[in-house]
Amino acid sequence: MSRILILAEHDGSRLNPSTAKCVSCAASFGGEIDVLLLGDSLGEIAAEAAGIEGVGAVITVEAEHLAAPLAVCHAVELVALAESYTHVLGPSTTYGKDVLPRAAALLGVNQISDIMSVEGPYQVKRPVYAGNAIVDVSAPESAKLVGTVRVASWSSAADGGQAEVRSSTPNSQATADTTWLGLESGGSERPDLQTARVVVSGGRALGSQENFELIYQFADQLGAGVGASRAAVDAGYVPNDMQVGQTGKIIAPELYFAIGISGAIQHVTGIKDAGTIVAINKDPDAPIFEIADIGLVGDLFKVLPELQAQFG
Numbered sequence: 408m409s410r411i412l413i414l415a416e417h418d419g420s421r422l423n424p425s426t427a428k429c430v431s432c433a434a435s436f437g438g439e440i441d442v443l444l445l446g447d448s449l450g451e452i453a454a455e456a457a458g459i460e461g462v463g464a465v466i467t468v469e470a471e472h473l474a475a476p477l478a479v480c481h482a483v484e485l486v487a488l489a490e491s492y493t494h495v496l497g498p499s500t501t502y503g504k505d506v507l508p509r510a511a512a513l514l515g516v517n518q519i520s521d522i523m524s525v526e527g528p529y530q531v532k533r534p535v536y537a538g539n540a541i542v543d544v545s546a547p548e549s550a551k552l553v554g555t556v557r558v559a560s561w562s563s564a565a566d567g568g569q570a571e572v573r574s575s576t577p578n579s580q581a582t583a584d585t586t587w588l589g590l591e592s593g594g595s596e597r598p599d600l601q602t603a604r605v606v607v608s609g610g611r612a613l614g615s616q617e618n619f620e621l622i623y624q625f626a627d628q629l630g631a632g633v634g635a636s637r638a639a640v641d642a643g644y645v646p647n648d649m650q651v652g653q654t655g656k657i658i659a660p661e662l663y664f665a666i667g668i669s670g671a672i673q674h675v676t677g678i679k680d681a682g683t684i685v686a687i688n689k690d691p692d693a694p695i696f697e698i699a700d701i702g703l704v705g706d707l708f709k710v711l712p713e714l715q716a717q718f719g
């Protein structure tokens with residue numbers, strides 16, 4: 408039977424929603440599921456993780472030097488606890504993509520990235536070529552399967568679990584080689600782009616940073632997160648942490664607005680798992696209409712205020 412260890416992400420006060428999605432993925436493998444939390448003062452976060460249905464145990468490793476999410480220390484902790492597990496999973500977020508490959512290297516196995524579906528205990532599917540092709544991957548059963556979970560492909564495991572929480576002693580030490588300088592937040596009050604239920608994104612058609620205010624206003628009306636195409640980012644209308652797509656964020660909101668965005672494959676790959684996609688574009692042949700559930704052909708500078716008035 409599989410024994411699965413999930414590395415959970417958190418920000419020091421709340422559990423990242425990606426953990427519940429990793430639990431869904433783990434449940435598809437079948438077997439026992441434990442969650443590992445690394446940090447300092449993890450009490451409340453551990454209680455959150457213990458409440459996810461399907462989790463058998465939450466293991467906490469607390470130390471001052473683990474408060475910062477430094478892969479150099481976190482990978483050592485993960486590997487130290489991984490011994491009795493057949494599978495080691497983490498989210499395909501910045502944190503997971505930092506820690507899991509390092510852990511895989513220390514364990515002497517290859518990492519499987521972006522697991523989007525599970526076909527058997529050692530067989531998964533993952534996207535390649537910006538989501539244009541899906542490959543079947545078989546991992547050797549004689550080795551540990553280490554993988555990142557494409558969180559946009561999985562729904563969250565339900566609440567209602569009552570896992571035991573137990574602590575383990577740290578195996579790593581603070582290192583002078585890598586120093587945590589700090590984390591700067593954009594300081595936005597808007598919902599986080601990667602977890603928002605509704606996202607409004609703007610493209611090159613906005614034409615300027617000032618005009619992008621239209622997107623912010625509409626998003627605020629809906630209580631939505633805000634994203635952008637790479638062209639809008641490259642043109643300097645918005646910061647690059649708002650980029651959606653292959654080289655930006657992969658998101659799966661329930662409702663996605665693509666406004667003045669052509670629908671290039673590199674953008675579309677970031678929203679493939681969105682629920683309903685609404686596109687506004689003045690070109691009726693824009694590729695975004697091929698994947699949109701609702702399409703509005705028109706000039707965004709006319710259509711958007713009309714739409715805002717409807718919501719007002």
Ligand SMILES: Cc1cc2nc3c(=O)[nH]c(=O)nc-3n(C[C@H](O)[C@H](O)[C@H](O)COP(=O)(O)OP(=O)(O)OC[C@H]3O[C@@H](n4cnc5c(N)ncnc54)[C@H](O)[C@@H]3O)c2cc1C
Nearest residue numbers: 610611612636637638652653654655667669673674689707
């Ligand atoms: C390796 C690589 C990685 C990439 N990664 C990403 C990525 O992660 N994310 C991403 O988004 N792109 C990415 N790109 C870039 C991608 O190929 C496109 O260039 C980009 O998505 C285009 O952005 P856009 O749709 O805003 O601009 P454009 O392609 O210029 O499209 C603008 C659209 O707005 C419409 N429009 C113009 N004026 C109006 C108006 N007044 N009202 C309504 N509609 C209007 C036009 O008809 C057009 O369809 C990547 C490219 C490469 C090569």
